[in-house]
Amino acid sequence: RKEVEQDPGPFNVPEGATVAFNCTYSNSASQSFFWYRQDCRKEPKLLMSVYSSGNEDGRFTAQLNRASQYISLLIRDSKLSDSATYLCVVKSGNNRLAFGKGNQVVVIP
């Protein structure tokens, strides 16, 4: 089983709509969780960390479910500029980051 699994999509989203997606992780001892954003042919950049209590940053909300070993990202009021690939990232016990393949989001005018 892959350490981090994501449905690559693409997720085609009308502008202004809400989109949500999950990723699952296999190591129950994982310590930290993140969402990174990657634009086409560019480097990944940290979007937000994911905390146990859930956290929100503007139109973006991240949730962690340790019991079911998944994290989620919700984007409200989608903008054209939100089109990107969103990488689920999990920090393992040996202090390394494991990356999912990414969820590709395409916001349609």
Added chain:
Amino acid sequence: DADVTQTPRNRITKTGKRIMLECSQTKGHDRMYWYRQDPGLGLRLIYYSFDVKDINKGEISDGYSVSRQAQAKFSLSLESAIPNQTALYFCATSVGGGRADEQFFGPGTRLTVL
């Protein structure tokens, strides 16, 4: 601006050639990483270093070597390049200690091995 830079940005080479990719950072971070990204496979860790002269293998280190002679530089070598090493290569850095989590990536090197 504090930054992570990679050279070259693009490289086309032939099977059997030796290739070196360079990474430099002005962030003052102790930790540096090399990843490769392939379509449909996501980012995979090749090597990482937590300090000068500290070298650790990642999940796909075969066919690669690295050197960390200074805090600001981390180089990746392909001793004898092969076509399945064609990929997008990223260098990344992070702060050591308790705030080691966020990684900052360079712009990437697109390598094609013919």
